Amino acid sequence: MRLSQFHLATVKEVPADAEIASHRLMLRAGMIRKLAAGLYTWSPLGLRVLRKVENVVRQEMDRAGAIEMLMPTIQPRELWEETGRWEKFGGQLLKIRDRKEQEFCYAPTAEEVITDYARNELNSYKQLPVNFYQIQTKFRDEIRPRFGVMRAREFLMKDAYSFHLGQESLAQTYQAMYDAYARIFTRLGLKFRAVQADTGAIGGNASHEFQVLADSGEDAIAFSDASDYAANVEKAEALAPTAARPVPAATLQRVDTPRQKTIAEVSAFLKVSPAQCVKTLMVRGKDGLVALCLRGDHELNEVKAGKLAELPDEFALAGEADILAATGARPGSIGPVGLPASIPLIVDRSAAVLADFVCGGNQDDTHYTGANWERDARITRVEDLRQVVEGDPSPDGKGTLHLARGIEVGHVFQLGGKYAEALGATVLDDQGKAQVMLMGCYGIGISRIVAAAIEQCHDEAGILWPEAMAPWRVAVCVINPKHSPEVAAAGEALYQALLQRGVEAVLDDRGLRAGSMFADMELIGIPHRVVVSERGLAAGTLEYRARGDSENRSLNEDELFALLD
Ligand code: ATP
Numbered sequence: 184m185r186l187s188q189f190h191l192a193t194v195k196e197v198p199a200d201a202e203i204a205s206h207r208l209m210l211r212a213g214m215i216r217k218l219a220a221g222l223y224t225w226s227p228l229g230l231r232v233l234r235k236v237e238n239v240v241r242q243e244m245d246r247a248g249a250i251e252m253l254m255p256t257i258q259p260r261e262l263w264e265e266t267g268r269w270e271k272f273g274g275q276l277l278k279i280r281d282r283k284e285q286e287f288c289y290a291p292t293a294e295e296v297i298t299d300y301a302r303n304e305l306n307s308y309k310q311l312p313v314n315f316y317q318i319q320t321k322f323r324d325e326i327r328p329r330f331g332v333m334r335a336r337e338f339l340m341k342d343a344y345s346f347h348l349g350q351e352s353l354a355q356t357y358q359a360m361y362d363a364y365a366r367i368f369t370r371l372g373l374k375f376r377a378v379q380a381d382t383g384a385i386g387g388n389a390s391h392e393f394q395v396l397a398d399s400g401e402d403a404i405a406f407s408d409a410s411d412y413a414a415n416v417e418k419a420e421a422l423a424p425t426a427a428r429p430v431p432a433a434t435l436q437r438v439d440t441p442r443q444k445t446i447a448e449v450s451a452f453l454k455v456s457p458a459q460c461v462k463t464l465m466v467r468g469k470d471g472l473v474a475l476c477l478r479g480d481h482e483l484n485e486v487k488a489g490k491l492a493e494l495p496d497e498f499a500l501a502g503e504a505d506i507l508a509a510t511g512a513r514p515g516s517i518g519p520v521g522l523p524a525s526i527p528l529i530v531d532r533s534a535a536v537l538a539d540f541v542c543g544g545n546q547d548d549t550h551y552t553g554a555n556w557e558r559d560a561r562i563t564r565v566e567d568l569r570q571v572v573e574g575d576p577s578p579d580g581k582g583t584l585h586l587a588r589g590i591e592v593g594h595v596f597q598l599g600g601k602y603a604e605a606l607g608a609t610v611l612d613d614q615g616k617a618q619v620m621l622m623g624c625y626g627i628g629i630s631r632i633v634a635a636a637i638e639q640c641h642d643e644a645g646i647l648w649p650e651a652m653a654p655w656r657v658a659v660c661v662i663n664p665k666h667s668p669e670v671a672a673a674g675e676a677l678y679q680a681l682l683q684r685g686v687e688a689v690l691d692d693r694g695l696r697a698g699s700m701f702a703d704m705e706l707i708g709i710p711h712r713v714v715v716s717e718r719g720l721a722a723g724t725l726e727y728r729a730r731g732d733s734e735n736r737s738l739n740e741d742e743l744f745a746l747l748d
């Protein structure tokens with residue numbers, strides 16, 4: 184590509200709402216332009232990178248035996264009614280009507296459509312296993328679209344769906360996809376980790392997320408320092424403390440704690456550590472209020488709590504009026520002692536081994552000290568409710584947990600019979616009997632990967648693309664081509680020679696000042712830069728610099744070719 188004939192549109196200013204590096208750099212490099220919230224146009228430059236990612240994903244999916252197809256982005260309501268997801272999917276589902284007032288949604292995913300396809304196309308066990316995939320636009324009306332294409336509303340996803348007769352076959356394809364994903368992210372040059380994931384409302388058994396490690400990541404992941412245990416914090420189990428609960432030593436006392444509401448305030452006021460306090464969260468259960476008790480220094484894991492029989496998957500904190508009516512106190516002063524028997528009291532494992540603790544007094548501006556379970560407060564059940572923290576023992580019994588941030592770029596999931604059952608997708612087995620198929624689904628956020636790579640690979644000057652994702656591998660920068668026909672010709676010759684060797688090169692023949700040209704090439708992250716100048720021509724050398732280096736090297740043409748081979 185000759186830049187004089189391309190549309191490179193780098194900019195200096197970035198909008199204030201670009202909070203993270205990848206969003207800023209994608210805008211500055213002119214890879215994307217915002218159309219509306221969560222909707223982005225991919226410029227010619229951005230599209231080159233997007234296509235690189237797409238091609239690596241396609242090659243590895245093909246290699247792993249998946250077969251490509253393409254489904255519509257507009258899906259009929261009736262199909263979504265069959266799985267109950269027309270209502271259940273929630274606000275992310277963009278619903279639309281056609282001129283006949285028929286209802287559709289814009290695809291946020293394609294389980295319904297592929298399962299409908301499978302029930303029509305597949306009828307014998309001999310056709311299984313089969314793994315279909317597509318690379319297609321998705322739309323999710325995210326509550327908070329942000330970070331550019333990282334959490335967009337319209338985005339590009341690779342989604343694959345496999346069909347099986349039997350769990351063993353599903354497990355095999357799941358492993359094949361897991362391995363393909365590891366190859367994809369390795370080829371793309373990303374630092375990533377596969378972590379155990381929560382299976383959520385979708386149901387099913389095994390699930391792993393592929394997380395690109397980056398401090399700006401929205402996900403927290405926990406991993407052991409002594410084994411290969413790694414899990415999304417949503418899923419990571421906090422083991423029960425090994426030490427038993429001490430016997431009560433203190434007497435229960437109500438103390439005044441005027442205006443002290445948070446654990447930090449109460450513990451400072453009473454001069455006890457937050458770990459010696461119990462905090463009580465009142466939430467709306469399926470039938471009335473439910474109290475969740477945690478150690479003061481621990482946080483509630485909402486995914487774990489959502490699995491409690493008493494709570495809906497997505498539960499909310501109770502309102503102040505309800506809390507006051509039920510306990511006689513406002514939030515900030517509630518606790519397990521003397522709580523009405525109608526409220527289930529579910530206690531986290533770590534909170535359950537405390538003795539002589541501080542908790543809310545169920546009377547405004549008071550707390551109890553010296554409180555003890557069983558003696559002063561009943562326990563309905565002990566459960567794992569909290570987020571793991573740095574230093575917790577690893578759930579597999581080996582080593583200690585550490586926490587890191589990650590960006591979810593891929594997800595593999597054993598769905599089991601959920602969708603095939605709902606849609607009646609069966610095949611005849613070798614006995615001629617109809618059997619519901621088992622399914623796996625496997626997603627990759629193609630457009631999110633572009634942003635995730637930049638989060639991992641950038642510096643002050645701009646992007647540092649891994650070679651596999653760079654829009655071009657080499658930039659040939661020609662200094663003052665208009666003043667020197669020899670220099671222009673030498674630049675053109677080098678560019679042609681590189682192309683002939685199969686090296687993806689871009690010729691910067693725009694005639695800009697050297698400084699502007701270099702700044703652009705650094706900003707857009709071209710891994711290798713070669714300068715053709717009058718001085719170099721006279722000396723018979725090329726000035727070369729790798730994007731990550733701070734010094735130039737003088738190379739002759741053969742040395743350059745050898746370096747790029
Ligand atoms: P997240 O937790 O980030 O919302 P998800 O669990 O909803 O992701 P999946 O339904 O598993 O995502 O979709 C498969 C992949 O699509 C994800 O791993 C992610 O890489 C990508 N993806 C999901 N939502 C978005 C989005 N709003 N913008 C860009 N990519 C997305």
Ligand code: MG
Pocket residue numbers: none
């Ligand atoms: Mg989501």
